[in-house]
Amino acid sequence: MYEKRMIKNSIKWVLTALLIMTVFMLSSCVRETSEKKFESLDDFNGCTIGVDKESAYIPLLEERYPDSDIIPYNDYSDIIYACGTGKIDAFVADEPNMVWYLEEDPRLGYLPDSLCGFKYGFMFPKTEEGKKLRDEFNIFLHELSESGELTGIINGWTDDFDKVFEININELPDTNGRLTFATSTENGVFDYLRNGEFVGADMDIAAHFCQRMGYAMDVVDVAFAALPATLRGRADFCGAALPITEERSKAFLFSDPYLDGNVVMGALGSRIKGWNVEADELPFFERVADEFQNTFIKDNRWKMFLVGIGNTLLITLSAIVLGTVLGFVLFLLNRKGVRVIGIIEGKLSDLIERIPVVIILMIFFYIIFGRSDISGVLVSTIGFTVIFAVSIYDIISSGIESIDNGQEEAAYSLGFSEKDTLLLILLPQAIQKSSGAVKSAMVSLIQGTAIVGYIAVQDLTRVSDLIRGQTYEAFFPVIATALIYYFLSLFLTFIINHIGLKFNPEKRGRRDILEGVNEHD
Amino acid sequence: MSMIELLNISKSYGQSTVLKDMSMVINDGDIIAVIGPSGCGKSTLMRCIIGRDPPTSGKVLYNGTELIKTGRDLPKSCEKMGMVFQNFNLFPHMTVLENVMVPQIRVLGKSRQEAYDKAISLLRKVGLASRRFEYPEVLSGGQKQRAAIARTLAMDPEVVFFDEPTSLLDPLMTEEVEHVIAEIAGEGITMMIVTHNMEFARNISNRVLYLDDGCVYEDGSPEQIFDNPKKPKTKAFIRKLRVYSFEIFGKDYDFPEFVAGFKQFCAKQGFERKEINAALATCDEIINGIIAPTLNEASHILMQAEHSESTGETIYSISYSGDRLDPHDTDDFLRLKLIEHYTGGFLYEFLEDEEMHNRVTVVKRSIKQA
Ligand SMILES: Nc1ncnc2c1ncn2[C@@H]1O[C@H](COP(=O)(O)OP(=O)(O)OP(=O)(O)O)[C@@H](O)[C@H]1O
Ligand SMILES: [Mg+2]
Numbered sequence: 001m002y003e004k005r006m007i008k009n010s011i012k013w014v015l016t017a018l019l020i021m022t023v024f025m026l027s028s029c030v031r032e033t034s035e036k037k038f039e040s041l042d043d044f045n046g047c048t049i050g051v052d053k054e055s056a057y058i059p060l061l062e063e064r065y066p067d068s069d070i071i072p073y074n075d076y077s078d079i080i081y082a083c084g085t086g087k088i089d090a091f092v093a094d095e096p097n098m099v100w101y102l103e104e105d106p107r108l109g110y111l112p113d114s115l116c117g118f119k120y121g122f123m124f125p126k127t128e129e130g131k132k133l134r135d136e137f138n139i140f141l142h143e144l145s146e147s148g149e150l151t152g153i154i155n156g157w158t159d160d161f162d163k164v165f166e167i168n169i170n171e172l173p174d175t176n177g178r179l180t181f182a183t184s185t186e187n188g189v190f191d192y193l194r195n196g197e198f199v200g201a202d203m204d205i206a207a208h209f210c211q212r213m214g215y216a217m218d219v220v221d222v223a224f225a226a227l228p229a230t231l232r233g234r235a236d237f238c239g240a241a242l243p244i245t246e247e248r249s250k251a252f253l254f255s256d257p258y259l260d261g262n263v264v265m266g267a268l269g270s271r272i273k274g275w276n277v278e279a280d281e282l283p284f285f286e287r288v289a290d291e292f293q294n295t296f297i298k299d300n301r302w303k304m305f306l307v308g309i310g311n312t313l314l315i316t317l318s319a320i321v322l323g324t325v326l327g328f329v330l331f332l333l334n335r336k337g338v339r340v341i342g343i344i345e346g347k348l349s350d351l352i353e354r355i356p357v358v359i360i361l362m363i364f365f366y367i368i369f370g371r372s373d374i375s376g377v378l379v380s381t382i383g384f385t386v387i388f389a390v391s392i393y394d395i396i397s398s399g400i401e402s403i404d405n406g407q408e409e410a411a412y413s414l415g416f417s418e419k420d421t422l423l424l425i426l427l428p429q430a431i432q433k434s435s436g437a438v439k440s441a442m443v444s445l446i447q448g449t450a451i452v453g454y455i456a457v458q459d460l461t462r463v464s465d466l467i468r469g470q471t472y473e474a475f476f477p478v479i480a481t482a483l484i485y486y487f488l489s490l491f492l493t494f495i496i497n498h499i500g501l502k503f504n505p506e507k508r509g510r511r512d513i514l515e516g517v518n519e520h521d
Numbered sequence: 522m523s524m525i526e527l528l529n530i531s532k533s534y535g536q537s538t539v540l541k542d543m544s545m546v547i548n549d550g551d552i553i554a555v556i557g558p559s560g561c562g563k564s565t566l567m568r569c570i571i572g573r574d575p576p577t578s579g580k581v582l583y584n585g586t587e588l589i590k591t592g593r594d595l596p597k598s599c600e601k602m603g604m605v606f607q608n609f610n611l612f613p614h615m616t617v618l619e620n621v622m623v624p625q626i627r628v629l630g631k632s633r634q635e636a637y638d639k640a641i642s643l644l645r646k647v648g649l650a651s652r653r654f655e656y657p658e659v660l661s662g663g664q665k666q667r668a669a670i671a672r673t674l675a676m677d678p679e680v681v682f683f684d685e686p687t688s689l690l691d692p693l694m695t696e697e698v699e700h701v702i703a704e705i706a707g708e709g710i711t712m713m714i715v716t717h718n719m720e721f722a723r724n725i726s727n728r729v730l731y732l733d734d735g736c737v738y739e740d741g742s743p744e745q746i747f748d749n750p751k752k753p754k755t756k757a758f759i760r761k762l763r764v765y766s767f768e769i770f771g772k773d774y775d776f777p778e779f780v781a782g783f784k785q786f787c788a789k790q791g792f793e794r795k796e797i798n799a800a801l802a803t804c805d806e807i808i809n810g811i812i813a814p815t816l817n818e819a820s821h822i823l824m825q826a827e828h829s830e831s832t833g834e835t836i837y838s839i840s841y842s843g844d845r846l847d848p849h850d851t852d853d854f855l856r857l858k859l860i861e862h863y864t865g866g867f868l869y870e871f872l873e874d875e876e877m878h879n880r881v882t883v884v885k886r887s888i889k890q891a
Contacts, residue, residue: 410610410669412573414676415600415628424627428614505614510654513616516633 024288024475038090039273041113044068044265047089050079054224056245057092057263060116075186075224077469080105083268084472090267094118094241096158096259097188098266103161104472109269112262119257120190121244122206125231126253133179133236134253140209141256153208154259157201158189165199167207175214181206182235184224186469190241193221193466195299196307202239205258222456228252229362230456233370295476301467308463309484315380315459316446316492322381323388330389331396335422349390357387358451365455376457384445391441399430399437428505435500442496443489450485460484522549524680524711525570530579532565539565540576541735547680552706553713554722554743557732558758563715566732567682570713571602600628603678607685609665611657611672617644618653621672629676636675643671647701663694667701680711688717699725719759723747731755761830763790769808769822776809779824790828792835796885799863800826800837806860807881811848812841821877835885840877847871848881 038044046067051058053072061070071088073079076097082088084105093101098110122137124130144150156163183191183202191200198219210217222230227238231252244254269275296302334341352360365379403426411421453462464481468474501507525547532540539562547553555563568574570581572588581588583601611620621640625631631639644650647667649660657665666686673681683702687695699721706712706725716722722729722743729746731739731754739746739755750756757764765786767779780801787797804824812822821842828835847869851857860867868882 404608404610406606406608406610407612409573410604410606410612413571413602413604414624414672416624417628420627424623425612429612432614506656513619513654514637517637518634519637 020479023479025284037271037273038111038265038267041111041115041265044090048087049265050082050088050091052076052079052224055092056243056247057116061092064115075465075469076101076188077186077465077472077474080108080472081468081474083108083266086268089271090265092263092265093188094243095262095264096190097241098264099158100161100189101266101472107268107270108266109272109275110264110266111272112264114262115265116263117260118243118263120241120259121254121257122202122237122239123227123231123242123248124237124253124255126251129236130253134255136213137209137237137255140212141205141258144205144208145258149208150205150258153204154201157199157204161189163199165197165204165207167204167211169198169203169207169210169217169219172207172210172216173214174216178216178218179210179237180218180220180235181210182220182222182227182230182238182240184227184240185221185466186224188241191239192470193304196303201259202241206237206239220456221458223454226366226454226456229366232366234366291471291473291476294471294473295467295480299470301470304458304463304467305460305480305484307458308460309488311377311452311457312446312449312460313488315377315384315449315452315457316442316488318381319384319388319445319449320442322385324392326385326389327392327396331393332422345390345393348386349394352387352390357383357448358454361452361455376452376455379455380449380452380457380459384449387448388441388445391445392438395434395437395441396427396430399434400426402433403429432504435496439493439496442492446489446492447485523547524549524551524584526582526585527570528580528582530566530569530576530581532562532569532574532576539735540569542579543736544579545730545737545740547711547713549711550709551711551713551728552726554726554729555713555715555732556717556719556722556729556746556758557738561732562735563732564684567604567684567713567715571604571682600676601679603673603676603681605666605669605673605681605683605686607688609657609662609669611665611669613657616654616656617649617660617668620657620668621675624672625675639675640671643674644668646704647671648697661694662690663697666690666694666698670698670701670705674705674710678710680713681705683712683714683716685715685717687721719747731758733758757827760832763828763830764825765827766823766825768824769820771818771820772816774822776805779804783824783826786826790835800883800885803837803860803863803867803883804839806856806863807839807848810853810856811851812843812846815843815846823877833886837883837885838880840875840880842877843879845871846879 041064045065047065048069048071049061049065050071050073051061053074055072058070058072061068071082073082076093079088079091080101083091084107092115093110095110095112102108102110122134124134124137141150144153181203183198183200183206185191185193185198185200189200190202191198193199198221203219207217209215220230220235224240227240227242228248228251231238242248242254244257248254294301296305330341330345334345361380361383364383365376369379407425407429408421411425416425449459450461452459453465458466460481464477467477471477523546527543527545530540530543531538543566555566557563565574569576572581575581575588611617612623615623618637618640621643622633622636625636625639626633641650641653644653647670649664649668649671652660652664657668660668670686686702687698690698695718699718702712702714703725714722714725726743729741729743730737731746731750733754739750739752745751746755747759750759756762763786765783767782783801783804784797787800808822808824819842823838823840825838825840826835827838848857848860848867849869864883868884870880870882872878872880
């Protein structure tokens, strides 16, 4: 019996391992494409072209390449990956970033012809204070540029990927107050995370600004798409290799440009005329080892995974514990006759059912608490606590509703008080009936938390995204994340089963039943 | 001595009134059997008395004091009333033993030991001591009901209400449970039992209530109610009468409607086609042939068929207003012969006191279709 199970388990594991290996091999296959070499910018017409979905260059691309499929991606790690595997033929990027992407995936190359120019600027809210700060910043930028420091900073970061960050941003004195700087570490050389620290040219310029002007500095890292929302109350200014565009200028204030350059087209190096493909394909196992090294070991990235797991667990577990308590309390209050609660709960339940949770959290984070200092973790915990409380409430009420009316009638006729009827007769039965529903609510809760990255929380999913963004390799971050989620939810179900067993009345022995009783005669 | 007194109890659910201005007394030591057609409010009456579902108007007095419900919790005196349900309502998440122990501990505040001792002695009495560690779901229906009875008795009730305690049980299990109930009845606990088993009701009770029309329609000793019911609905119920009636007012009437309704009634009872046709032909001859020519605006005719399931007899009768009109005296000799042929002889009465003086009656032992 035992042996049979061992064999069955081993087979399961071997199959899983094989499956993962196959996925890995597939993931690194380069799709064969028609070998048309790119010689000039016009050759890209008709190709599939990847672009960041927030990119300001989409209209330009559409005009220039009317026959092309322009495919928007969430971030550059996806674009690089898609180009590496041949899913797209080419992609567009600012030249300094392009160089950085090539470093990450040596199979890529680019055509140095300029598609258009870009100018980067820092962005400020369109308010009185925003305008004041912007003017201050412009003066600072002017000085920095005059003294030649600006070029030094920028070139330092774009040329030397191991450059040391010199200013300790945590210890800047708050002589003139505190500023919150928003950035997005998703997209390249100007802003990224190294050993859990924010580094890059934008960060460096912002730090110089704060140092020189006497501001203490906080940093928030959000999705690129969330930068505008963050500027509406959560941050004083932002810098994230933001090209100054007419459209953005309508809603926000821009500083003077601090860098201009060219926008260029990238593709597989082998498809660009005259490009020297230097990298040879590594043998399979070395490639695996290399990717593993990049994903987990380099820059202590495993620590980021730990942070992600920690945050995911923190939010999930607090939501489960607090939500259960809250759900119970609300249910009891409603039963006690505070009917308002039932009505509010019904409305909430309806809203949660119909509005994606991520949108609800964004409403909380950016609108309701938009102007306060509350952290994303706290907002997520509150949000998911409410969501879980509503599920618990619904589960208990429907559990109790499903109990035959005769139970209450019998309890009444025996003289049970209302409280005893609920605690001794109805709830134990309701809980027994709904343990399955509770389990699935918990599992969907932990999965549901995967979206908190949208409100600046570094949970497991967000960490996996960030690491993907840094390594430009998808396999290990994604598979590892999948496995971690799997085991976390397995662990949760295990705990809940354990608790369920402990409280299952039918699992009690004679001794528990006869507690305090002498069975004489 | 009266233990429970109902004063002008009424109970409505929305539009429908189930109990109408009902008054009655339950005396100490009464063993009352409650009978009545389905849906007449027997369960409702019990729920009113124990306070689970208080009456819309009227009072329930218990030992002279009124039961007033405070919130959802019941008044202390209700602890002295126990109830046994049709579908047992044991607590499925507790063992048989706990079902009997826990209420004693929580409600009466007994120690676990006291509760255990009492539970064990009661479970012995109902023959379930050996199953005390089992959960209700593994017991047979009869065992469940016995456990439920032990649970109720453990609370030392002064009065126990049984709501159709055996109607979900097969005959053998019914026997077990009725035996237990009869044993308790012998101990002097006041009881009220709703049952459809007339044998049982007669044997156990010292008083029978027939409930109908939202009130205690007839109240008497088992002999009075079962052997000698006074009122028509009680009679009909005891004899398991099935009644069909059709009334005609004035000169014009819809004979086909009567025929259709009558046929449907007979088919329901399973009468033979021959009997149905003979009865219809008789009505046709008497009403259309003999009575119709005398009809005026004030005429009133009532045709009735009463079938007793217990005796298998059917009584057909036609009552009609007007002067004395005996079909035997008709000039139409041929018609009279026909009627006598169909009926095998009929009875004519002239009733001075009734609104309809004339009555023709035919008694048939109905032969049912196989
Ligand atoms: N909670 C309720 N809401 C609405 N109507 C009800 C309710 N309880 C009972 N009734 C109605 O009251 C009438 C009497 O019901 P009750 O259960 O007291 O009859 P009963 O005599 O016990 O019948 P049975 O022999 O079928 O048990 C029925 O017509 C029923 O539909
Ligand atoms: Mg009933």
